[in-house]
Amino acid sequence: MTLPALQNSSVFYRKILSRFPQDISLAFAYGSAVFRQTGSSQGQMGKNMLDFVFAVDDPVTWHTMNLIENRKHYSFLKFLGPKHISSIQNDYGAGVYFNTLVSAEDRVIKYGVISTDALINDLLHWKTLYVAGRLHKPVRILLQNENGKLRAALVRNLKSAVIASFLMLPESFSEEDLFLQIAGLSYSGDFRMVIGEDKSKVSNIVKDNMPHFRKLYNNILQECPQVVYKPQQGRLEVDKSPEGQFTQLMALPCTLQQQITRLVDRPGKNRDVEEILLQVAQDPDCGSVVQQGKPASSRTLSCVRTLECDLRNVKCGKWNASEQRFRPHMFGVFILGILGKTLHAMNRIIAKDVPNVYRFSVLLDAIP
Template sequence: MFVRVLRQPTRWCFHRHLSDKPITDGMATFKRDIENPLPLMSTSVNTVAMPTVLESFIEKVLPAFPGGVQCAYAYGSGAFQQHGTIDISKNMVDFIFVVDDPIEWHTNNIEKNKSHYSFLKLLGPRAINHIQKQYGAGIYFNTLVPLAGRVIKYGVISTDRLINDLLDWESLYVSGRLHKPVLTLKEPSNADLKVAMQINLQSAVHAALIQLPDMFSEEELYVCIAGLSYLGDFRMTVGEDRHKVANIVKPNISKFQALYKNILDSEEHLFFNDTKLVYEQYPNHISQYHHLNLLPKTVHINLVALAKQSHAIPDTEEVIRNLANNPHCGDYVADSIAQIVKRSSWSQSLKTAFTAGFCKSIKYSFKKMQKMIKSFKK
């Protein structure tokens, strides 16, 4: 039996009294969603319209790098309007490059863009690939890179590693960024990657709904979803804008709607009240079991670990069934997600200090601190 271990309730986590109805087996639902996820849109699930200010610049990005990019995305304050920011043209643009063969890609990129790399380039592409795979969140960043009159940061991740993170939330580092709208430079051609991206969005909805109250606004839903990958991130208290999540969501509601509309419309435990213009759900042990059962593997592993701390039965199915009856279910899920993010944010930040080099790391950290200090004045 679970006992509550968290001191503070998760925001928006309020629940109705649980009914006495028996829990229905959700494994069939889980199998259905994995084998037959919601139909993919004709383009990438995260595709949004390109801001006019970026069009000419974006066209110059991929030609500046070697071929072999499976898909590529731009994200962050340099790609999207954020609340309180008027001119995004002065912000650094962040990119994710997904490649099938990281060794070959780094080999070609070192030849083409040697100055992008820190001293680690002296170790060669195989060593860089080893650092990319074995440390942090499986992604290798080059930062503060000048390109076509702008400054960019780009991360390189293998297709296989990204698929694992999308399905299992191993680190929530790249999969968490893909919970939010991104600009697509190149559509993925890998069928498994396309399906994994859709399942990642579905998982985000289940993780958010289990933390939300009976009634909530559309903005609150998207703030919860966008905030999943920041739970437990030490950078949110040191070196980040404290309004970061809300600033991402407020000016981009329509983009979140395009991203999640099909998933929300098909969710059987959710109802949109057209009169009050809010979402309604009825959190009980049946709906909680439904959402819990469809969470990614790493969240389940962490939930089992929490159960062991309270001397409960360390079996995943039993833990989920017991937790579905717990009124603080959302707290446990938030804590389990925070553990994932805490590990990856620390390890990836330490890794980036080496991949970027000392001088760039200091400069990048200083810019982050400036943003945080500025946010306290708002």
């Protein structure tokens, strides 16, 4: 099963994909250059940076080939070779390595590389919710192979987004309410929503893309036993009984379950997850508990990723529309970025086994 009706194999996207090694299990494009958002014109879309994510089975081999074909895409880390690029990809943040401000087919693009296994893990467990959160929203699938585990994980991720949103919504709500909740799962507390990004970003994503959201989630909503879905009226009614909420809580990704248990379980009690979730299901504030339990790692990662990309942009002198809004804050963020990356690198040197020189090299990742 592929993500429904969001496939695109236009010549433009095929030309971009043809520039990269072909051992890709999943490739998708996302963001404001792909799907129109409220307040943006077609002309603005054509000027925005195009964002891609490539999932690959063997990152070392893929980076080896990509360094041969597209060496200029990489920053200072190209001098360390594919093994160390892959090590940094796997050990830092969300397991995604980004090359940004790349010229392709008269457009500026950014692409992230993640291992297929790391992607499946994020889709199933929401440990970071970094790529999984992007896949809660409509994306343009450019390539998807026959990996059964990946296909199942993509669907599981959508179901998890629906269940988590049910728990945070009232008994009766609209389709738009649901899609706003889903789209906001990975944005709550996001650094980019505090500085630089349009505060109404989630609403802008949903309002102009309701047909895409319906197509993405229609089958899941029709088949879900926990909800009465009335697509003609655009309304839904969800089971808010303690039994219904317990069933939903038990279906959440394990990382979110663990976050909820940490919030509820008092130190020293060490009750099992099922017992704690049963207690939460009976709590009138069940939805707010789930809201607080959403993985925080995606918020931290968004900060790190934003800082890394902006440091590159300072070096290149290139800014897109979103970054123009960010620019007045740039000096403080630049200092924060250097400090944050220094502390992060030092922490990783102490904690992990990759040679120190390569860990400190991450500080130079902003050099194109």
